[in-house]
Amino acid sequence: MEQSRVLKSLSAMAHDTRLEIVRLLVARGDDGLAAGAISEALGVSASGLSFHLSQLEQAGLLKSRKASRHVIYTANRAALGGVIAYLLNDCCARHPDICACTDDINAKDRAGVYSSPGIAKT
């Protein structure tokens, strides 16, 4: 992934509401969630949410599809993985002390806010 795209993705994720959107949609898997449901889940106005969704979609982190009168958003996991891989490989020069990726070193901080229906939890 080229740096300009990584920068767009980092800018998109560097916002409270938008990072929550990503968290929520990753948890939902390919089922995704309609804009209205996201709006309700996160307590943000429809127009405000639309702005943030478009930022994330323009960065390539989300995909959307229409289903009847709803617009279903899903996380683009490949893009998210690309950003993380960039940070690990390109930015961090593969320093082993940075790459703590297989160990769940943040488990103690995690609250587990979102449920993940249809997605197996290890």
Place this chain on the structure above:
Amino acid sequence: MEQSRVLKSLSAMAHDTRLEIVRLLVARGDDGLAAGAISEALGVSASGLSFHLSQLEQAGLLKSRKASRHVIYTANRAALGGVIAYLLNDCCARHPDICACTDDINAKDRAGVYSSPGIAKT
């Protein structure tokens, strides 16, 4: 790592010059680099660089130490690793298709701009 700190870090990294600073300093390892040398390497003004360095330092991504009349900046690899771990574990809910961390999947895109004196390349 708590989300507010992750957000600060993402904001700090979501800028062309600042991401370059991080890349450069990670490559330099614990030797780090003086502000003037960074300024010259990246072609940014001293005052502009100072602004960006302070953003990164406030986010916890850099450390600095004084050495004679120089100020040496180094990357805080633990903080960087914390951000990556957050994205992998908390944000991405450990979806295995996101976690491509051990494979160097971006190798083909990487230019290898910076040298890493004193740091073994695997």
Place this chain on the structure above:
DNA sequence: TCCATATTTCAATTATCGGTGAAATATTGA
């Protein structure tokens, strides 16, 4: 001490971002 070097701070300007509410654009069902 005096000067050159290294870095930061400050003030001013411009650009971009984020929030709000009204209006516009679909889409469905009665």
Place this chain on the structure above:
DNA sequence: TCAATATTTCACCGATAATTGAAATATGGA
């Protein structure tokens, strides 16, 4: 078609971020 629902677009405004150049601070060497 009409009304209700779902979402986006738009214009506006205030807040924050980035850039620039000048001035201030600190350090080391002649």
